[in-house]
Amino acid sequence: MRVYYIKDRSIIYILTAIICLVIIFIGVKIISNLQSEETTQKTVDVVEVFTGNKENSIVIDESEDNIEYQSIEEPNFFMMVLGKSNAFIRSIYNEKYKNSDLLSRLKQTYMIDLEIDQKILKTQLPAIVSMTNFDNVKLGNRLSIANRSSNKANSYEELETFNELEVESGYSPLGNIAFVDDKYEEAIPTSAAGISRDEAMKAIESMAKPKAISVESNKPYVMIYHTHATEAYAPVSGARSEDKKYNVVGIGDMISEELNKRGHEVNHVENYHDQPSYTGSYGRSLSTIKSQLKKEKNLKVLIDVHRDGVASDASYYDKAKKESVIEIDGKRVATFFMVVGNDTPNRDKIVQFSNYIKTVSDMLYPGLCRKPVMKPYGKFNQYMSDYTLLIEVGSNLNTIEETRETAKLIGEVLDIALRGITQ
Structure with a gap:
């Protein structure tokens, strides 16, 4: 009995990778076929994006042949791999990132912008919410208000971030801040x-x-x-x-x-x-x-x-x-x-x-x-x-x-x- 040895082991690694991709491709095809058979009921499938954040996912709504999905926040390696083997996932990936160049991806990954929604601002920073009527405040990695104008009045380093919000188009004074009513509480x-x-x-x-x-x-x-x-x-x-x-x-x-x-x-x-x-x-x-x-x-x-x-x-x-x-x-x-x-x-x-x-x-x-x-x-x-x-x-x-x-x-x-x- 003869035993054959392969000197170049890189061939084995390549073959293994190909087999893995084929398995993934077959698995995706099976799932896709199962979904297409359930045409009588509305289905919502979620393809998880492996970023550790459950909110970053693609939601697919197939009711009445209308496909909708929730935008994910950043490109993902697994999405790119799956996109190579499945046209549907690739179309979603391209739709999200077709205008995303290398520089913008680097900025998204390393500049770390902080998003604060209005609910958080109302409870933690009432002084800001009292001056504004917007949905989100975007703060850069230096925690300064993003997109400040080049006006000289805004160039003073003493202008405050959390105490005085720079709003170019004006402000809504105090928003929903409530004043005392006629029924005083006991002092x-x-x-x-x-x-x-x-x-x-x-x-x-x-x-x-x-x-x-x-x-x-x-x-x-x-x-x-x-x-x-x-x-x-x-x-x-x-x-x-x-x-x-x-x-x-x-x-x-x-x-x-x-x-x-x-x-x-x-x-x-x-x-x-x-x-x-x-x-x-x-x-x-x-x-x-x-x-x-x-x-x-x-x-x-x-x-x-x-x-x-x-x-x-x-x-x-x-x-x-x-x-x-x-x-x-x-x-x-x-x-x-x-x-x-x-x-x-x-x-x-x-x-x-x-x-x-x-x-x-x-x-x-x-x-x-x-x-x-x-x-x-x-x-x-x-x-x-x-x-x-x-x-x-x-x-x-x-x-x-x-x-x-x-x-x-x-x-x-x-x-x-x-x-x-x-x-």
């Missing part, structure tokens, strides 16, 4: 009566606080301004208003007035930086800051007054509504909090200043100031001074009356806090 009373002004002044002498700043008392050293000046309170409909009787500009007036009558020189800038459009608001407010600092070197404390927005279908809506107002001396008062941008280079100084303001507020009116919020992205122009505050005074869940009460108390808190660090 949360303060946890303690708080201490007196004199006691607070004495307490901050020995407490840890920001580095003292030297100012000329006869010149403005505090600047109050509004990046989003049209943010308004109930009963205004539409959530935005240019009437300062109902928006944050009016609240800034009251804070400024409270500080002035306590001996602090304040420059209140009433520019509407979110006009003519919301896009570029931070770029415009940055220009104002630089202009004012150039005119008055004594300006050290920069306060950007905002109004928070909570979407009606946000997962934390009920909690936010409950915490939106407290009762002080028998009056309903809106709560407030500070925001810090994680990307600002002087973040630690801003955090320290914000915590200092909260500490003073807690001594006087426990519960009035909520915990400062660190945004995951953004600078919010806070690098222009180590004594910068972005204050969210109330929200769309508050009335203008509740917020006016807050403005008076914020003026008192700032008076004591600033006296503790100025010389």
Whole structure:
């Protein structure tokens, strides 16, 4: 008996591959024939795409000889192999990727774009959804808004991603954000009566606080301004208003007035930086800051007054509504909090200043100031001074009356806090 040896084993590998392809071809043919025999009932077959994502599949609807399929996200090796052996699968593959060149495939594979649908945005990023009426936001691999215009206003690196969405065609103010109704919930009373002004002044002498700043008392050293000046309170409909009787500009007036009558020189800038459009608001407010600092070197404390927005279908809506107002001396008062941008280079100084303001507020009116919020992205122009505050005074869940009460108390808190660090 003779035994034959094949020296070139590559022939075996080739034959094995051919056999495997033939088996696959036969299997596909058998499945196809089985499907064609079931002509009396509607069938929906799903050809899984082997990417690990069950949502990436081709759906074939053969009812009434009408073939429909769901687009898959990227080319797949197994689809290409099957496409070589079956004309039907090849036609689907070509339909999806006939216009996909090598560069676009590389971009899809390696640039990793992030798709966030509106439902996620509503629950996790209400500030964005409140400004938009689109279905999807596409963020590039650097987490910056895709397709920004080349307009110089958008070239400021300080423009924010999650706080200020760049929308070239305008925006739908606050979308489905709900305002308070006539049936008020019971306000949360303060946890303690708080201490007196004199006691607070004495307490901050020995407490840890920001580095003292030297100012000329006869010149403005505090600047109050509004990046989003049209943010308004109930009963205004539409959530935005240019009437300062109902928006944050009016609240800034009251804070400024409270500080002035306590001996602090304040420059209140009433520019509407979110006009003519919301896009570029931070770029415009940055220009104002630089202009004012150039005119008055004594300006050290920069306060950007905002109004928070909570979407009606946000997962934390009920909690936010409950915490939106407290009762002080028998009056309903809106709560407030500070925001810090994680990307600002002087973040630690801003955090320290914000915590200092909260500490003073807690001594006087426990519960009035909520915990400062660190945004995951953004600078919010806070690098222009180590004594910068972005204050969210109330929200769309508050009335203008509740917020006016807050403005008076914020003026008192700032008076004591600033006296503790100025010389």
